[in-house]
Amino acid sequence: MQWAASWAAPLGVRGRALPRAPSRRLSGSQDQDGLRRTPLHDFHLAHGGRLVAFAGWRLPLQYRDGHVDSHLHTRRHCSLFDVSHMLQTKILGRDRVKLMESLVVGDIAELRPNQGTLSLFTNEAGGILDDLIVTNAAEGHLYMVSNAGCRDKDLALMQDKVRELQSRGGDVGLEVVDNALLALQGPAAAQVLQAGVAGDLRKLPFMTSAVMEVFGVPGCRVTRCGYTGEDGVEISVPAARAARLAEALLANPEVRLAGLAARDSLRLEAGLCLYGSDIDEHTTPVEGGLGWTLGAVTSGCPSPCLKRNVAMGYVPPEYSQPGTPLLVEVRRRQQEAVVSKMPFVPTNYYTLK
16 A cells, blocks of 8 residues: 555556666456355446456456546546455454554554554564554444455454463454445545535544444444545445445446456556555565565556556666666566656545645
8 A cells, every 4th residue: 555655665667668778677245156245246237337256256347437437537536436345354352452563563552543554464574464454443442454365364363363362361352344345536535425424524534534324324434545546435334235325425426436447557556555466475564575686567557547557566776766767578578667756646635734
């Protein structure tokens, strides 16, 4: 996520024509198939979603609008994403912070009520097991959202630590949250959502959270965050009411549905890392991993906003300065590129002025 840009190892690469110069090459519910369905599965089919397998789930890749149109609509207006595949959990009990700080990097104890932070599960060698958002819920628990592809190992990691602390008399417990999770992303997101909530969303800045009624659906946790680089929210909503809420949001003409394809290109333009591609157990939060001595491209796609190819990757320090020319190998063909600062497209998170 956004901390990737601060590591100095993950670098942006923007494709453009360059004069020849010294360069470095980079190597470039379950259905009959056993895939889980989100509470919005039938909703996606009814709205023309093209469903694909992803991280053990069946999710929409795109809708009738197509990938590029969805991407640009998100940047200019706002889009609704189903991210219910993400793992939502609660850590309960007096020792919840102690447990969390034994597993992640970051100062969880200093989080204010309803404040969240990006953090990482790490192994004993400092490698990244997963990236996640941890929120200090005012209701007296920690609320976490982590990656679907890491669900089993994340749960095992937390359950083992819970048992360890409980065996020593600790007061701690773990609960999996079965809610759906909707992400409303784009510059019009707050305006759209404000019509359905009583509180003033101007008082809910980036990485803060609150439980509220949303378009008549009670018990929703609204967190101002997202994976697109735009202003927006993620709404944890009781599963049985998810389709109703999605329809209410979609009734606003500013809102269109978007799928995995747009989500990936949006996060790449914003310089946000994807676990399993840009970061993994061989990547440390400090350096990005000492084993990347040859350099590697980890994510890449054509940028709908910039109308050129962009990618993230790792290179040795001597090739890390913005403006450094590189040769990138794409499908066995060398392409000229140049190191660029990230994000490629400026982020628009909402913060209190």
